[in-house]
Amino acid sequence: MRYLQIIKIAYRALKRNKMRSSLTMLGIIIGVGAVIAMVGIGQGAKKMVDDQIASLGDNLLTIFPGSHTAGGVHGGAGTVTRLTDDDAKAITQSCPAVSRISPVVRTNAQVVAGNLNWGTSIEGYSTDFVYIRSWNVSSGTFFTEQDVRGGTKVCVLGKTVVDNIFPDQDPVGQIIRIKKLPFRVIGVMSSKGQNAFGRDQDDIILVPYTTAQKKLMGVTFVNSIIASAKDRTEIDLASDQITQLLRQRHKIPAGEADDFTVRSQLDIASVAGSTSSVMTILLAAIASVSLIVGGIGIMNIMLVSVTERTREIGIRMAVGAKGNDILTQFLVESIVLSLFGGIIGILLGVISSKIISGVLNWPIYISPPAVALAFFFSGFVGIFFGFYPARKASLLDPIEALRYE
Amino acid sequence: MDKLITIDHLTKIYTLGDFEIHALKGINLSIQRGEFLAIMGPSGSGKSTLMNILGCLDRPTKGSYLLEGEDISTLDRNSLARIRNRRIGFVFQTFNLLSRTTALENVELPMLYNSTTTKNRVEKSLRALSMVGLEGRKNHYPNQLSGGQQQRVAIARSLVNDPSIILADEPTGNLDTRTSIEVMEIFQNLNERGITIILITHEKDIAAFAKRNITFRDGRIVKDEIVDSPQIAKDALLSLPPVEDEEIV
Numbered sequence: 001m002r003y004l005q006i007i008k009i010a011y012r013a014l015k016r017n018k019m020r021s022s023l024t025m026l027g028i029i030i031g032v033g034a035v036i037a038m039v040g041i042g043q044g045a046k047k048m049v050d051d052q053i054a055s056l057g058d059n060l061l062t063i064f065p066g067s068h069t070a071g072g073v074h075g076g077a078g079t080v081t082r083l084t085d086d087d088a089k090a091i092t093q094s095c096p097a098v099s100r101i102s103p104v105v106r107t108n109a110q111v112v113a114g115n116l117n118w119g120t121s122i123e124g125y126s127t128d129f130v131y132i133r134s135w136n137v138s139s140g141t142f143f144t145e146q147d148v149r150g151g152t153k154v155c156v157l158g159k160t161v162v163d164n165i166f167p168d169q170d171p172v173g174q175i176i177r178i179k180k181l182p183f184r185v186i187g188v189m190s191s192k193g194q195n196a197f198g199r200d201q202d203d204i205i206l207v208p209y210t211t212a213q214k215k216l217m218g219v220t221f222v223n224s225i226i227a228s229a230k231d232r233t234e235i236d237l238a239s240d241q242i243t244q245l246l247r248q249r250h251k252i253p254a255g256e257a258d259d260f261t262v263r264s265q266l267d268i269a270s271v272a273g274s275t276s277s278v279m280t281i282l283l284a285a286i287a288s289v290s291l292i293v294g295g296i297g298i299m300n301i302m303l304v305s306v307t308e309r310t311r312e313i314g315i316r317m318a319v320g321a322k323g324n325d326i327l328t329q330f331l332v333e334s335i336v337l338s339l340f341g342g343i344i345g346i347l348l349g350v351i352s353s354k355i356i357s358g359v360l361n362w363p364i365y366i367s368p369p370a371v372a373l374a375f376f377f378s379g380f381v382g383i384f385f386g387f388y389p390a391r392k393a394s395l396l397d398p399i400e401a402l403r404y405e
Numbered sequence: 406m407d408k409l410i411t412i413d414h415l416t417k418i419y420t421l422g423d424f425e426i427h428a429l430k431g432i433n434l435s436i437q438r439g440e441f442l443a444i445m446g447p448s449g450s451g452k453s454t455l456m457n458i459l460g461c462l463d464r465p466t467k468g469s470y471l472l473e474g475e476d477i478s479t480l481d482r483n484s485l486a487r488i489r490n491r492r493i494g495f496v497f498q499t500f501n502l503l504s505r506t507t508a509l510e511n512v513e514l515p516m517l518y519n520s521t522t523t524k525n526r527v528e529k530s531l532r533a534l535s536m537v538g539l540e541g542r543k544n545h546y547p548n549q550l551s552g553g554q555q556q557r558v559a560i561a562r563s564l565v566n567d568p569s570i571i572l573a574d575e576p577t578g579n580l581d582t583r584t585s586i587e588v589m590e591i592f593q594n595l596n597e598r599g600i601t602i603i604l605i606t607h608e609k610d611i612a613a614f615a616k617r618n619i620t621f622r623d624g625r626i627v628k629d630e631i632v633d634s635p636q637i638a639k640d641a642l643l644s645l646p647p648v649e650d651e652e653i654v
Binding site: 005009012016311312314315316317318319320321322323324325398399402 | 457460462463482483486487489490491495497501502503505506514515517518519562566
């Protein structure tokens with residue numbers, strides 16, 4: 001009851017100076033609005049990165065060969081420092097936590113179709129590719145087990161490649177030349193767009209990895225191996241099993257470093273996630289500066305208000321207000337100012353975020369905890385910057401205050 | 406009659422840099438419940454200092470001040486605030502109403518600082534306003550009221566918590582003769598109901614309405630006399646020429 005009364009008194013005092021109160025609030029409104037919008041943009045970027053990493057495929061594990069420096073140090077005839085097709089086969093057989101696996105063989109080449117040509121990335125995979133990357137063809141078919149076993153010259157094109165060498169016709173069934181060899185186009189992949197790091201994922205030609213090894217590159221090793229864990233919870237287990245197996249196969253003595261790296265989706269996600277978290281924090285920190293400036297505005301106005309209302313304070317004290325009553329009154333005034341400003345700022349921040357996301361086509365994600373935090377922070381600003389003026393008011397001498405002109 | 410105020414060797418010294426100002430030089434005074442006391446004296450004679458101490462706004466440098474048997478000179482700020490709230494009503498020369506606040510809300514003000522419930526607060530405020538004849542003006546703002554009406558709102562505010570004393574510091578200083586006497590009539594009525602009234606004034610004819618006059622000079626009481634037959638404000642009003650201009654509504 002008493003608190004309601006105090007809030008009423010504060011509200012009435014603020015209403016008396018509408019213009020001044022709203023200008024003071026403007027500082028907080030802009031501060032909170034900026035924090036909400038900036039955090040929204042930062043979190044939107046983070047969410048976009050997360051989504052794209054998830055779109056790489058569920059439960060994805062990637063096995064990279066060890067660095068060449070390490071290979072150089074230990075190098076010698078017969079030392080296995082690269083991954084092979086056999087490694088992949090062994091993983092399929094002896095790692096129960098791994099459900100699907102595909103070697104990756106990668107090269108770049110100029111492809112020719114009719115009078116058009118296009119330089120792109122040629123990647124060899126097994127048939128499990130579509131499951132591991134959860135990426136399917138939009139027309140035609142993907143290559144089969146037979147194609148992989150026989151190393152047939154078939155290929156599946158990415159959307160960007162189709163746009164460049166088959167602008168006006170259906171590529172399925174056409175013949176293209178990769179490194180002068182004729183390949184039959186059997187399918188077109190659905191479009192995936194850019195990945196988290198800005199690379200166009202559709203600028204690709206997929207071939208059986210055996211074809212890439214024997215016909216295009218003349219090598220026996222593979223660039224890397226991708227695998228799927230049986231379940232999201234088994235990613236770490238799968239990673240351990242693969243590490244165990246490959247150490248054994250590569251004859252690495254205990255205590256020596258691996259000559260390969262197993263990286264899971266989670267690792268990549270956490271790296272990318274922490275990058276955008278840093279960005280969010282940075283944006284929020286910049287925006288908080290304006291919130292602090294807003295708080296100083298409140299302090300300034302409250303100090304003016306205390307001086308201006310010295311006589312009122314004297315009257316209130318004469319009729320029995322204690323120092324604490326005066327302190328509370330002024331503190332509540334500044335809290336009401338800042339919380340009101342905070343609420344309007346949140347609305348403004350959300351609205352401007354929507355506008356930014358609409359105009360710039362940039363994803364915005366307004367998280368409820370960020371909104372709650374902004375609200376409580378604005379309240380805190382009110383208490384922090386309102387305390388000094390309120391305390392000053394509460395310590396006034398009633399006789400002096402009553403005599404004040 | 407029981408003793409309301411006992412002052413014993415009350416001294417107040419203000420220090421201004423190297424100067425010491427002896428505002429009160431050992432005052433002895435006792436006031437009974439139900440008295441109507443006028444304190445007179447030139448500016449700087451110490452009457453305002455005494456008023457501040459009696460009103461628990463200030464503490465004496467030396468000496469004791471017993472209000473209803475309680476020694477005030479040793480209390481802290483919060484206890485003084487409580488006593489001001491419960492036992493003392495103030496009326497000022499400049500009215501000191503809160504602007505842009507209605508008459509009723511101004512009268513309610515002292516009750517915001519104790520545990521009076523909202524219902525009681527409004528009830529008591531309306532009763533106090535009707536005692537000063539302003540129940541019809543409860544929703545008026547101070548700038549819509551005449552000086553006399555503003556002072557009556559201030560008096561209503563001073564008596565709303567049923568205080569033991571009303572302290573009035575030059576309450577008629579800013580008012581014309583007629584309204585001054587009207588205000589004195591209200592004080593006389595309140596005094597008849599048993600409220601002790603202490604008022605400071607420059608004017609002899611205002612002091613004539615009180616039952617006891619005290620004169621100050623240089624921080625000392627130089628005269629303390631009982632007025633044999635105080636003027637009756639009601640009669641004084643009748644002897645004034647009739648009102649010419651309309652009261653501001």
